[in-house]
Amino acid sequence: MRVTNYQGRLLDREISDPIRKCKIVREQKHFMKYAVKKNKVLFFKQSAIPILIITVGILILLLYIIIGDNWGYNPWNMETGFGSLLITWDFSTIIQVNPGGSAGVLVNWPQVSHSPTFDIRNWCGYIVCISWLVGGFWYLYCVQGMMGRTLRILHLKKTMFDKSLENYNVNDDDIPLDQYKQQ
Amino acid sequence: MGAIFKGIGKGLLNIVLIPAFLVGLAFSAIAGIGIFLLELFKQLGRFFTGKPLSCDLPEDIKAKEMIAAAQKQREEQLTGKSDVEIVQAEIADPIASYRDFAREAAQARAIESKEDVDFMLDDVPFEIDISVDRRHQNDYREIPPAQEPANNGNNSDSTAIERYEPKGSKF
Numbered sequence: 001m002r003v004t005n006y007q008g009r010l011l012d013r014e015i016s017d018p019i020r021k022c023k024i025v026r027e028q029k030h031f032m033k034y035a036v037k038k039n040k041v042l043f044f045k046q047s048a049i050p051i052l053i054i055t056v057g058i059l060i061l062l063l064y065i066i067i068g069d070n071w072g073y074n075p076w077n078m079e080t081g082f083g084s085l086l087i088t089w090d091f092s093t094i095i096q097v098n099p100g101g102s103a104g105v106l107v108n109w110p111q112v113s114h115s116p117t118f119d120i121r122n123w124c125g126y127i128v129c130i131s132w133l134v135g136g137f138w139y140l141y142c143v144q145g146m147m148g149r150t151l152r153i154l155h156l157k158k159t160m161f162d163k164s165l166e167n168y169n170v171n172d173d174d175i176p177l178d179q180y181k182q183q
Numbered sequence: 184m185g186a187i188f189k190g191i192g193k194g195l196l197n198i199v200l201i202p203a204f205l206v207g208l209a210f211s212a213i214a215g216i217g218i219f220l221l222e223l224f225k226q227l228g229r230f231f232t233g234k235p236l237s238c239d240l241p242e243d244i245k246a247k248e249m250i251a252a253a254q255k256q257r258e259e260q261l262t263g264k265s266d267v268e269i270v271q272a273e274i275a276d277p278i279a280s281y282r283d284f285a286r287e288a289a290q291a292r293a294i295e296s297k298e299d300v301d302f303m304l305d306d307v308p309f310e311i312d313i314s315v316d317r318r319h320q321n322d323y324r325e326i327p328p329a330q331e332p333a334n335n336g337n338n339s340d341s342t343a344i345e346r347y348e349p350k351g352s353k354f
Contacts (some may be wrong), residue, residue: 018246035240041238044222143212
C-alpha cells in the first residue's frame, strides 16, 4: 500500500506545471480528462521496456519451435527447459497414516526427486523463462504504479476543487472600514 | 500503547485487503495491455504521418511555451537586450565578448602577481642578494673571439685537407 501511495504521489510532479504554474487546468472536468490521459501516457512509457522483454522472449520461443519443428516444446519442462534448474521434493512419503485411519504422523523428511542440473542444450528454456519472469514482475510493478496514480487522481479531484465552507467565518475577514463601506 | 494497536490494526487490515488488491492488480494488468496497445497504435500513427514522437499532451506543450516565454522575458529584463539586439551586437563586433574576458583575465593575473611578490617579501627572514647567482657563474663565461691563423702566404691551413701530390718519379 505504501509503495502504491508513493507511486501515486509521483503523478503530482508530472501534472504540476499546467495546473499550478501556468493555471491552464482550472476546472474539475478538465483536470480529470488531463490527469487520466497523463496516467495512460506515463504507463505506456514505463511499461514499454518490460513488454519489449516479454515480446523478445516470445519471439525467441517461436523461432526455436519453428526452426526445430518441435511444436510440443514446453519451456518450463523439467528435462529440457527451465525446470532443470529447479530442485523438487517428493512429499508423498513424509506422513504415515495409521491403519485405524486416525491422523498421520510425520515420519520422514521429503526426498529430493530432482536436483538442479545446468545443460547448455536447454538454452531456449532458460532465456525465455528468465525474460518472462523479469518482464512479468517489472510489468506488474508498472501496473501497480498506474493503480496508485488512479487513486491519487480520485483523491485530488475532491481536494483540489473543494469549495467547502466548513471552517469559514464571515467575521474573520479583516477588511478595513473604508473599504468595507465602499463594498 | 495506542500506536501499537493502531499498527496491529493496520497490518490486519492490509492482510484482509490483500486478496482484493490482487484481484484489482489482475484486472489492471489486463486493462493495461489494452491501454498499451492503444497508445502504441497512436504513436505508430504519429510516426507514419511524419509527426514527432512525443508523449506530451496539449496542456504540457502550452505550459512549456508559457514557461519559456516567461524565462525569456526575465532574461530581457536582466540584460536589457532582446535576442535580436544581442545577435546584432555579435555580428557588429564578434570579438567584443572575448576582449572583455581577456581584459578581466589580465587584470586578475596582474593582481595575482603583485600579491605573490608581496607575500614572498613578507616571508623572507633575511636579505638575500638575488642579483648575482654565483652557482652558475661559469656557465655563461665569455668565449674569447676566435683567432684567425696568420696568413704567411703559404695558404697552409692545418685544417685544410692535404692534397696528395705525387713526387716526381724516375720513370
